[in-house]
Amino acid sequence: MQKHDGMKASLASARTTTVLAVVLSTALVTAQTQITPPKNNYTAEQDVQLGREASVQVRQELPILHDDAVTSYVQDLGRRLVSAIPPELQHREFSYTFEVVNVREINAFALPGGPMFVNRGMIEAAATEGEVAGVMAHELSHVILRHGTAQASKATKYQVGEVAGAILGSIIGGGWGQVISQGTQFGLGTAFLRFSREFEKQADLEGAQLMARAGYDPRDMANMFKTIEKQGGGGGPQWLSDHPDPGNRYDYIAREAQVVRVSNPVRDTRAFDQTKDHLRRLAPAPTTEQATKKTGRTTRGGGGGGENRPPTGQVPPPSGSYRAYNEGNLFRVSVSSNWRELQDTNSVTFAPEGAYGSYNGQSVFTHGMEFGVARNESHDLQTATDELLDSLARGNPSLRRSSGYDRITVADRQGFRTVLSNRSEATGQDEAIAVFTTQLKDGTLLYAIGVAPQNQFREYRAVFDRVVSSLKVQG
Numbered sequence: 512m513q514k515h516d517g518m519k520a521s522l523a524s525a526r527t528t529t530v531l532a533v534v535l536s537t538a539l540v541t542a543q544t545q546i547t548p549p550k551n552n553y554t555a556e557q558d559v560q561l562g563r564e565a566s567v568q569v570r571q572e573l574p575i576l577h578d579d580a581v582t583s584y585v586q587d588l589g590r591r592l593v594s595a596i597p598p599e600l601q602h603r604e605f606s607y608t609f610e611v612v613n614v615r616e617i618n619a620f621a622l623p624g625g626p627m628f629v630n631r632g633m634i635e636a637a638a639t640e641g642e643v644a645g646v647m648a649h650e651l652s653h654v655i656l657r658h659g660t661a662q663a664s665k666a667t668k669y670q671v672g673e674v675a676g677a678i679l680g681s682i683i684g685g686g687w688g689q690v691i692s693q694g695t696q697f698g699l700g701t702a703f704l705r706f707s708r709e710f711e712k713q714a715d716l717e718g719a720q721l722m723a724r725a726g727y728d729p730r731d732m733a734n735m736f737k738t739i740e741k742q743g744g745g746g747g748p749q750w751l752s753d754h755p756d757p758g759n760r761y762d763y764i765a766r767e768a769q770v771v772r773v774s775n776p777v778r779d780t781r782a783f784d785q786t787k788d789h790l791r792r793l794a795p796a797p798t799t800e801q802a803t804k805k806t807g808r809t810t811r812g813g814g815g816g817g818e819n820r821p822p823t824g825q826v827p828p829p830s831g832s833y834r835a836y837n838e839g840n841l842f843r844v845s846v847s848s849n850w851r852e853l854q855d856t857n858s859v860t861f862a863p864e865g866a867y868g869s870y871n872g873q874s875v876f877t878h879g880m881e882f883g884v885a886r887n888e889s890h891d892l893q894t895a896t897d898e899l900l901d902s903l904a905r906g907n908p909s910l911r912r913s914s915g916y917d918r919i920t921v922a923d924r925q926g927f928r929t930v931l932s933n934r935s936e937a938t939g940q941d942e943a944i945a946v947f948t949t950q951l952k953d954g955t956l957l958y959a960i961g962v963a964p965q966n967q968f969r970e971y972r973a974v975f976d977r978v979v980s981s982l983k984v985q986g
Contacts, residue, residue, distance in 0.1 A: 542770050546656065546717045548600070549710070553660035555604045555624075561660070562624030566608075569628060574802045576613035576631055578793070584786045585609045585629055585647075588640075592648050595724035600655040600717075607651075615796040617739050621650035623659040631796045636738055640783035641776070644725065645732025648718035656717060658710045708757040715757070719764055723771035728778075733764040822868040822877045824938060824964075829863070829974045833981070836861075838882065842922070842957070845981040847974060850879055858883035861978075877938060878971065880961045880978055890954040896927050899948065899958060909934040913943070921949035922957070922984045932965065943968035945975045949984075957984060 553561075576582065589609035607625040617636050621627040627650055629643075637643045653659065706714070719729035829847040836852060837843045838859055850861040853876075860867070862879030869875060885899055893916070904910045913930040920926060926949035935942050945961040959982070961975035 543720050543723075544716045544767060544770070546713050546720075548656045549658070549661040549713075550664065551657050551661040552664035553657075555602045555657070557623075558602075558657055558660055559604050559606065559624035562622035562626050565622050566626040569622075569626075570610075573628070573799070574613040574797070576611040578611075578789075580789050581611050581631075581634075581786055582609075584782050585611055585634070585643075587782070588644055588647055589627060589651075591725050592644065592651050592721050595721045596651075596655055597720075597724075602655065602657075605654070607654075609647075613796050614799045614802055616799055619646050619650055621654045623654065623657070625654055627651065627654070631790065634786065635790055635796075637735060638738065639731055639734075639778055640780050641722070641727045641731025641778060642735035642738065643783070644722055644727045644777075645718065645729070645735045648721040648725075648727075649714050649732060651721060652714040652717035653706065653710070656710070656713055658706055658714065662706060662710060712757040712760075712763070715760060715764055716767055719767040720771060723768075723773045726773065726775075726777050728773050728776035729764055729768040729771065731776075733761040733768075736760060822875065822938065823865040824877055824940075826863040826865040826878050829971070833977075835981075841884070842882065842982060842984040844882065844978060844983070846880065846978050875935075876962060877935065877940075877942065878963050878967075880959055880975060882957075882959050884951070885956040885958060890950070892925060892927060892948065892950050892956075895950065895954070895956040896929075896946075896948045899956060900929070900931070900946065903931070907933055910944075919947075921947055921959075921979060922982045924949050928979075941965040943972075945972060947975075947979045951984060 586609045589607060593607050605625040607627070609627050609629065611634070612628050612630045614630050615632040615635075616630055617632050619627070619629045619633050627647065629647065633646060634643055637646075715732070718732060722729045722732060827849055830849040832848040833845040834848040835843060835845045836859075846861040847863070850863050851867075853860040853862060853867060858881050860876055860879060860881040862876040866878040867876040885895070896916070900912065910931055910933045913932050915929065917928040918925070919928050926947060928945065928947050931944040931946060933942050933944060934940075941964070942962055943965050947959040947961075949957050951957055959975075959979055961971065961978075963971035
């Protein structure tokens with residue numbers, strides 16, 4: 512651990528000044544927007560368990576910055592915001608922790624029950640202390656409103672032990688364990704960290720109120736969102752993809768700021784300036800991809816440092832007998848009895864021996880089926896399916912649609928089936944892909960993807976249809 516005794520002494524003095532600023536700052540919050548926490552099928556204790564288990568994996572997989580000067584500063588900000596939580600949203604079970612991840616991406620995330628992780632890149636991008644406090648207040652609001660488990664409650668009542676690893680997969684990019692490289696992230700983990708626009712607006716407004724109580728101007732939060740968008744570059748930073756803009760975000764935060772009316776707000780502190788200067792003197796932070804490769808994990812796939820062990824392609828034909836699997840109380844399906852179940856953080860694949868391997872750090876398969884869920888903002892099946900296919904095409908330049916949508920019944924509800932063609936990078940062979948989709952009650956897209964070499968697709972297509980006809984879902 513690095514030692515910076517002189518730095519810590521000066522920061523301690525600066526933090527004393529910051530505490531004094533809280534006393535001198537006041538906020539009138541009597542007319543603030545009332546935020547009601549959404550319905551939640553989980554207990555607060557389960558939030559804590561989820562966050563604790565996932566945070567252990569975060570610390571194992573991501574490079575935590577062990578620098579007392581920076582960590583102490585972020586912890587002081589976090590404690591200041593926690594002290595501003597209103598009584599009706601306080602959870603005695605929660606334990607709030609604040610850590611810095613030594614990566615350059617502009618991102619921050621908080622886990623159910625209280626653990627928060629702020630990327631070094633977020634601090635470096637902030638122009639004022641209020642901007643850092645704004646992002647942290649937003650993330651803290653997701654925690655106290657229990658949005659992670661509330662969002663998961665919309666889909667199904669997952670078992671607590673099934674999702675901690677999926678949460679981690681969402682944080683660092685996830686892995687789909689298939690021959691198709693998808694351009695976006697879906698699955699169980701995303702249900703806890705990628706929020707709906709409704710929950711985003713709640714976190715914006717509750718975060719603005721937390722900032723006001725802590726002595727900050729909520730408009731600094733809105734300014735930081737603009738900074739994130741401006742500095743995101745091609746495609747935008749991860750924070751924006753995890754936190755979709757509800758629309759007019761800057762405007763309604765500014766209106767809330769007028770309501771709460773903070774006098775003498777904290778702008779910059781000596782501790783903020785010194786922390787920024789200190790970070791500039793450190794070695795540049797790596798990207799998340801560079802950092803996770805050092806631990807033998809990639810941001811997509813987790814196949815073990817980029818090793819290439821392609822599938823042999825020598826697989827037995829599908830068995831005529833079938834075996835039933837119950838997947839996390841989400842769905843039940845019957846597949847060929849000689850197919851093996853392969854669990855990943857965000858999906859489940861069924862494939863025969865010889866059909867699966869790794870390519871460029873990704874798990875891949877050449878024969879079999881994958882099942883997963885895709886959260887989306889559209890409750891229209893065709894639109895949601897179009898978005899899924901677009902995400903597949905973005906990661907696979909040779910992917911082509913061979914047919915339009917067939918309207919079929921999937922899990923006793925309306926569904927679609929379509930066929931794609933692709934050139935497998937792992938094997939160099941042409942393959943055909945059958946995609947089946949339907950929606951759960953809350954609009955979540957449930958999909959099944961069947962993959963087989965082009966010259967064997969006629970045989971496998973009948974198997975894919977039979978497997979999908981056995982599908983039973985809970986939601």
